[in-house]
Amino acid sequence: MTRIVVVGSINMDLVTLAPRFVGPGETITGDRFLTIPGGKGANQAVAAARLGAQVAMVGNIGDDAFGQSLYDGLKAEGIDVSHVTRIDGIGSGTASITVAGGENQIVVVPAANGRVTPAQVDAAREVIRGADALLVQLEIPLDAVEATLRIAHEEGVPVILNPAPAQKLPVEWLTRVRFLTPNQHELAMVLGASADTDFRELMRQAPCPVVLTRGEDGAWFTDKDEEPRHQPGFKVDAVDSTGAGDTFNAALAVYLAEGLDVAVRKACATAAIAVSRLGAQGGMPRADEVAAFLESHP
Template sequence: MGNIFVIGSASVDLVVKSHRQPAKGETILGESFFMTTGGKGSNQAVSASRLGVDVYMVGAVGDDTFGEMILNNFKENHVNIDNVETVTHQSSGTAHITLADNDNSIIVVPGANFKITIEQVEVVLSKLEQSDIVVIQNEIPVQVTEYIINRTHELGITTIYNPAPFVQIDTSLLNKVSYFTPNETEVRELFGEDFESVIKQYPKQMIVTLGAQGAVYYDGELKRVPGLKAEVVDTTGAGDTFNGAFAVALSEGKDIDAALQFANKAASISVGGLGAQGGMPYRKDME
């Protein structure tokens, strides 16, 4: 079993719950507010760690109260933070989330997450073993993401790329990752087409997440791995839970079908709790 290295964002989520989303220019009364740790990288690292593997976070936080909150959360969830830099003169990343109608809308302010450098990640990548897995997303500078993809391909390291939130990236790089996991919207943003039109170009590599409907990939034919029914409290972080759990399953030697079933199960459990990490399962919850 290899280690999992998550290179990405770590933020604090500021969450408002409301009976509906406000219209443009409208002010409405919310129902509740809470604050918790998040960021796609942090979420995926915590998801994987709770499922019982060794996880190393690579990222940056601000020298502020939010930064302390983020680092303490990593420690509580047994995520290694030796490669998380604390930067000055830059606030920690934040995400501003509105929950309404069993869905969410999010504005991300990257802050210190955009201070991650190629030099910082190279120190980590140069020490990886062949059994390790790297997980990346799009809440860090795109040039760093592109460097990671090229470098892990060169090293022969298994890499999971979650292209969210959408940023414009050279799609030829997708051939260099082991797996990439867009949702339907991100597929249209990446390719200008629905996933059925492009998925055959990336057999056993492009995994499209479909929320409650599970996930789909191509292996000579279109293969659907169904999701599990769940009582939805908050969908925030379900995709990150999926990606963290998928990495864990692969690290344990599961084939793609079994890995996706494991990831779907973790994601279905996660929507039962508030906040991106509030419902993320531990191994005992999965078993």
């Protein structure tokens, strides 16, 4: 069984389905409201667990009702939550999400996620040591991300760094990354390059292998110094793309042992299924669903 550690955020997603997005000062009537567990870290953990991996999560919840329900939800997915800490005196991370026409707008309040510390990651060193891959994103403080990269490097564990939400990162951090998994905008931000640089050029500039997601176009990827290769996307009717990138990252980590080409193809398929369903964690498929999807989408 593949063992995955995820260091990252845990949010409650407050999702409103609306006929369209609102402008400033405007009020409209929405269709539905749902609370769905989310957060890039927790999403990646849940997606990996659904695909059959043995997953441990490192992160924080607040001392509110959302926190308890997020914690229980992770446990119910079979995720090891012994490194999920409840922080007193602060709420859980939230994401206020509007979904309209298959697209989304998101405002994230980090709350407890902003209290993830390097010491907390170090306390999980034993679990990290036993992992086949580690997933980390940028919804926790950067010093905790840096500690994660360092500790994984010391323990010889390959890291998949999903640089979302986009931020510029010190170039030497990237040399400790097995795969960087941005979209085009995020890669430009990480490298401090101009946003209109061709994405293949950005991939060449990156000091580490890159798996770049391009929505419906699928993914482009490199390992070592080779030229970027393309995995076309799978066509689905988009319902909600929230968490599709997280699903992609989890699948990449879980299937990496099968080789990069296979892993990227399966990650595109897993993400496509997620896009066709509502909610971040709501839409994440199980391994048998991915296998069936790939059979019907050769």
